[in-house]
Amino acid sequence: MRLKTLIQYHLWDYKRAIMIFYGIIITLFIIFAIVNLISPQRINVSVGGLEIASIIFIFVAGVASFTEIFYFSLINGVSRKTQFLAFTGSMFSLAAIMAAVDSVFGFISLRLAEVQNLFAVFYGAKYQGVASLQLFVDRFLWMLVIYTLIAITGYLISMIYYHSNKTTKLIVSILPPVFFIIVLPLIDSMTSFKIFAWLRGLLLRMLGLYNNVNPYIAIFSTLVAVAIVSFFNYLLISKAEVKN
């Protein structure tokens, strides 16, 4: 019962932000559609704009979901394991809602303007001549897992910061950018650029873009990543305490 209530609270908490977010998106789509209708030439709307915007939104939602709701849940006698399940459940629900809305927007917008989306850019080749329903379903599933992964990663980052003292926060903030921007390219150049080539290959395989185009591989890889991040989320929340 508490699990259900906490999921309801999470979704209630996001409700206003989602309405504002999609209010802006709808307004922009209407403006683009009107401009496109009255313009003598069809215009191109930015590639993957909606998915990128949704990814940023859900990442922020994930980051913002920890401290406040953790305290609120504790004062209402909700255990950490229930909190973990409620967060994962609510983020999956939020991701499903957003993926569904984005899929519908994507479907409608294709008929209103020359809109490209991230999924079409990656996997468009697979759907040449295929019924649009399959494209709709596959795109929805792809967005669902991607959005879920992004949201729970935001939550993980928020918890890492919560557990860290000032020094650890500084290290956590500086070390990854320094590693990826300076150290890794340096090592890469010293090893005849094999590291980045290997990473590129790995990423393409995980995204189902190596040799042929297969979004189901991307969905599977993302699900594995969701499981790994969730495992760390559970570890961190099970050790989290109210700060004195």
Next chain:
Amino acid sequence: MAFIDIRNLTKKFGATTALCKINLRLEKNKIYGLLGRNGAGKTTLLNIMTNKLIPTEGEVLIEGQCVKENDAVLSRIYCMNEKKLYPESLTVNEVFYWSQKFYSSFDQAYAAELSQLFGLKTRKKISELSTGYSSVFKIIVALASNAEIILLDEPILGLDANHRDLFYKELLKNYSINPRTIVISTHLIEEVSDIIEEVIIISKGKTLLFDTVENLLSQGYTVSGSSTAVENYIAGKNVLGVDSLGGLKSAYILDQLNRAELPEGLEISKLDLQKLFVHLTNSKEVV
């Protein structure tokens, strides 16, 4: 079996030991006073009792069931914390609404009634409440929660005299209608001495004393009268403290009263709990 059984509870924060092997057995439907100086470990104890902190060692059991990560047991306890734990963007009404969702026995009508009584504006956001009204708001949620166990951490923080009086009256009224186990952690000992039945004093993370108020107060007495008479009488006795007002004095003595040696003109009354607390927490070695 004790209703609340605190077994060998230890909590360490790095090198600091906040609680050290605390053992307490609390009975059902009693009001306990949890006393201790700043940093004694009162809030830490209450936070462990409600799963907000994880003990380093030991456990808290409610009717034999461990509190840690146990939703069913946690739903029987409500802890009003001194720290602000509610989302600041919520209104008081929204907190009442969600409290009812989490605590099925939460009485929204009673919460509304208390809000009116205390003059709390329920449309206000938590962030807009003053320190006093923040305490009032948390007291209302605690009383209306109807939980079997209510833990109140510094409930009268920032309350004016009227609100404090109102709080004590409502607490007793609520308790008489619906008896439950209540633990009040406070610094204003004298004010709660008439409400609490048993006293738990913790000092430096250890249990210093756990006894009934009656037993504690029977360990000494207060003698009042003219300054000269009081000074003569208390010479050589274990005096906890002395208050003077004009030519009158009151001395707090930790000893058994021998009425035969009491000179005329001196009056005897019960011991001041606050004075006893200060004496105990200043001098006694914890065990």
